Amino acid sequence: MKAIDVHAHVTSLFGYRRLYGDQMAEALTSYYHVEDKVQSEEEMVKVYTDLDVKALLISWDAESTSGCAKVDNDYVAGLVKKYPQAFLGAWAMIDPWKGEMAIQELERAVKELGMIGLKFQPCIQAFFPDDRRFYPLYEKCVELKVPVSFHTGTTGAGAGLPGAGGHRLKYTKPIPHIDDLAADFPDLTIIMIHPAWPWEQEQIAILIHKGNVFADLSGWAPKYFPEAIKREVNGRLQDKFMFGSDYPEIPLKRWLDEFEAGGYKPEVIEKVFYKNAQRILGVGL
Numbered sequence: 001m002k003a004i005d006v007h008a009h010v011t012s013l014f015g016y017r018r019l020y021g022d023q024m025a026e027a028l029t030s031y032y033h034v035e036d037k038v039q040s041e042e043e044m045v046k047v048y049t050d051l052d053v054k055a056l057l058i059s060w061d062a063e064s065t066s067g068c069a070k071v072d073n074d075y076v077a078g079l080v081k082k083y084p085q086a087f088l089g090a091w092a093m094i095d096p097w098k099g100e101m102a103i104q105e106l107e108r109a110v111k112e113l114g115m116i117g118l119k120f121q122p123c124i125q126a127f128f129p130d131d132r133r134f135y136p137l138y139e140k141c142v143e144l145k146v147p148v149s150f151h152t153g154t155t156g157a158g159a160g161l162p163g164a165g166g167h168r169l170k171y172t173k174p175i176p177h178i179d180d181l182a183a184d185f186p187d188l189t190i191i192m193i194h195p196a197w198p199w200e201q202e203q204i205a206i207l208i209h210k211g212n213v214f215a216d217l218s219g220w221a222p223k224y225f226p227e228a229i230k231r232e233v234n235g236r237l238q239d240k241f242m243f244g245s246d247y248p249e250i251p252l253k254r255w256l257d258e259f260e261a262g263g264y265k266p267e268v269i270e271k272v273f274y275k276n277a278q279r280i281l282g283v284g285l
C-alpha cells in the first residue's frame with residue numbers, strides 16, 4: 001500500500017448536481033476546475049487500486065441547514081464491505097442539528113456499521129464546533145473512542161456565488177472554535193480538515209499546543225500549500241499531518257505526484273502518506 005487517503009468523498013457516484021443542486025454544483029466545479037462527471041463504483045475503485053491507495057470514504061448529511069440530499073451512512077459503509085481492495089473504512093457524517101437522533105445515528109454508525117469516526121462540515125452545517133449544545137455528540141465520540149474531524153479554512157462550497165449561497169466562513173476558523181473544543185475534550189482525537197488558509201497560523205498554533213489535535217492535507221493541490229504549512233509538514237509537525245485528497249476535487253495522482261516532488265524528506269513522505277494515519281486513526285495496520 002502506497003498511501004492512505006483519509007478524506008475521499010463519494011460525490012462522483014452521484015454527481016454534484018444531484019447531490020448539491022444546480023447553484024452549488026456550478027460553484028464547486030468552477031472552484032476546483034473539475035467536471036460534474038458521474039462514475040460507477042467500479043470506476044472509482046479502479047482509480048484507487050491502480051495507484052495502490054486505500055481510502056477512508058465520507059458520507060454526507062447537512063439536510064437541516066442546506067436542504068441538500070444526503071448520502072446514507074449505510075451506503076458508504078456498504079461500499080467499504082464491497083470493495084476492501086480500495087476502501088479501508090468510512091467517516092459517518094451526522095447532521096448536528098438533529099439532536100437526539102444525531103447521537104443515536106452516531107452510535108449506530110460506529111457500532112453497527114463499523115464506521116471509524118465522525119466528519120463535520122461546519123460551514124455548510126452552520127454551527128460552531130465549540131457550541132455547547134453539541135457537546136453530547138462529542139461525549140459520545142469519547143465513549144465510543146472514535147475521532148471527530150472538522151472542515152477548517154475556506155471552502156469551495158458556494159465559492160464565487162453572491163453571498164456564497166449563504167455559507168459563512170466564521171464557522172471554520174480554528175481559534176477559538178477547535179482550540180476550545182480540544183481544551184474541553186482532552187480525550188477526544190480531533191482532525192482539522194484541509195490546510196486552514198487563511199488561518200493556517202492558527203492551525204499550526206493548535207497543532208503545536210494541543211496534543212489531541214491533528215490535520216489532513218486534503219482539498220489543496222500540494223503545489224499551492226501555504227508556505228508555513230509546507231515548512232511545518234517537513235519539520236516539527238511531521239507527525240501531525242495526514243494525506244487526504246478530497247476526491248474527486250483533487251485528482252489523486254496529481255496530489256501524490258506533487259507531494260512527492262515537493263522537496264519533503266523521504267521519512268516525512270512516508271509519514272504523511274500512511275504512517276501518521278495508521279498511528280492516529282488506527283487504520284490500515
Ligand SMILES: [Zn+2]
Pocket residue numbers: 007009219246
Ligand atoms: Zn471534503
